[in-house]
Amino acid sequence: MCECLSIRTLRTSLISDKTLSNPCALSLGEKKLHYLVEPPVYAEVSAPRGGNATLPCVMQTKPPHYKIKWVKLEPHHQGVENIVLITNGHAQKHYGALGPRASLRAAHPLDASLRITNLELGDGGEYRCELINGIEDEKVEITLSIDGVVFPYSKHGRYKLNFAQAKTACAEQDAIMATQKQLYTAWTEGLDWCNAGWLSDGTVQYPILHPRPACRGDLLPGIRSYGARHKIKDHFDTFCFTSATSGTVFYLGGSFNFAEAERACRGDGGELARVGQLYAAWRFQGLDQCNGGWLRDGSVRFPITAPRKHCGGLPEPGVRSFGYPSKTQRLYGAYCYR
Numbered sequence: 001m002c003e004c005l006s007i008r009t010l011r012t013s014l015i016s017d018k019t020l021s022n023p024c025a026l027s028l029g030e031k032k033l034h035y036l037v038e039p040p041v042y043a044e045v046s047a048p049r050g051g052n053a054t055l056p057c058v059m060q061t062k063p064p065h066y067k068i069k070w071v072k073l074e075p076h077h078q079g080v081e082n083i084v085l086i087t088n089g090h091a092q093k094h095y096g097a098l099g100p101r102a103s104l105r106a107a108h109p110l111d112a113s114l115r116i117t118n119l120e121l122g123d124g125g126e127y128r129c130e131l132i133n134g135i136e137d138e139k140v141e142i143t144l145s146i147d148g149v150v151f152p153y154s155k156h157g158r159y160k161l162n163f164a165q166a167k168t169a170c171a172e173q174d175a176i177m178a179t180q181k182q183l184y185t186a187w188t189e190g191l192d193w194c195n196a197g198w199l200s201d202g203t204v205q206y207p208i209l210h211p212r213p214a215c216r217g218d219l220l221p222g223i224r225s226y227g228a229r230h231k232i233k234d235h236f237d238t239f240c241f242t243s244a245t246s247g248t249v250f251y252l253g254g255s256f257n258f259a260e261a262e263r264a265c266r267g268d269g270g271e272l273a274r275v276g277q278l279y280a281a282w283r284f285q286g287l288d289q290c291n292g293g294w295l296r297d298g299s300v301r302f303p304i305t306a307p308r309k310h311c312g313g314l315p316e317p318g319v320r321s322f323g324y325p326s327k328t329q330r331l332y333g334a335y336c337y338r
Contacts, residue, residue: 049243057129163231166238258327270338
């Protein structure tokens with residue numbers, strides 16, 4: 001017998017994997033499928049930004065008259081449902097931000113799978129394939145996950161951002177606001193951060209692997225949550241999510257001030273890298289550089305994949321930060337992107 005669980009955020013204890021995967025989620029409260037094939041339990045497709053993905057939806061048999069409608073589920077948005085595509089088996093009509101990037105795969109007459117090309121960060125989420133056949137409508141749901149990395153972000157000081165400012169700050173760093181599921185995944189991969197940050201659903205949370213006095217050391221490891229906060233009045237940091245890029249981050253050695261670092265990157269055919277681009281290069285390209293360098297937001301950071309004594313002193317890989325030094329200091333190199 002299947003025990004159905006829901007996603008929930010725990011304030012004080014370790015979050016179980018069961019809170020993120022519901023073995024009943026695809027069929028809970030629904031009648032047995034007659035036309036569509038039930039996808040496997042935990043149906044999920046993963047792909048990097050810029051890649052392609054196919055979300056499976058296959059018919060066992062065709063009803064005489066039907067339409068296939070693909071919808072992206074937006075649990076935190078109110079209003080009209082986010083339709084991606086509608087087809088009657090012949091013509092296709094595209095909707096929304098995906099536009100012509102979304103189409104039916106149509107590998108065979110019973111194939112209603114959705115193919116999405118040139119994936120963007122915001123394409124991740126839950127999708128529903130609906131077979132519309134009068135009173136016998138059926139549906140299955142599939143998750144699309146963009147391979148990526150979550151990073152904490154503050155702008156010129158701790159707890160300066162309301163929700164809208166946090167969203168903008170992530171976008172400025174080649175990223176989007178992270179979801180609770182993405183933060184959980186990052187926590188399981190080693191993200192340990194003591195400052196609370198906004199997530200895309202309007203909640204404020206932070207991940208702790210190693211409890212310590214400054215981070216409520218009396219509590220167990222887990223995702224700590226302040227719950228939903230006022231999106232205008234309350235100010236925190238944010239957690240951003242980015243993925244692989246089509247370009248390359250590279251380091252230019254020297255003792256530059258900020259303006260000199262900008263000119264040095266332009267002279268080498270690039271521009272100062274954004275924070276999200278540096279994290280993507282660290283995560284997906286293995287960038288390892290034991291020298292601080294200017295970034296586009298005025299911060300100075302360096303990426304470490306092989307921790308060693310004289311490169312920040314921390315035992316875990318990561319992107320180290322010197323914060324936001326005076327832009328007139330001639331002490332650092334530059335991280336460029338082209």
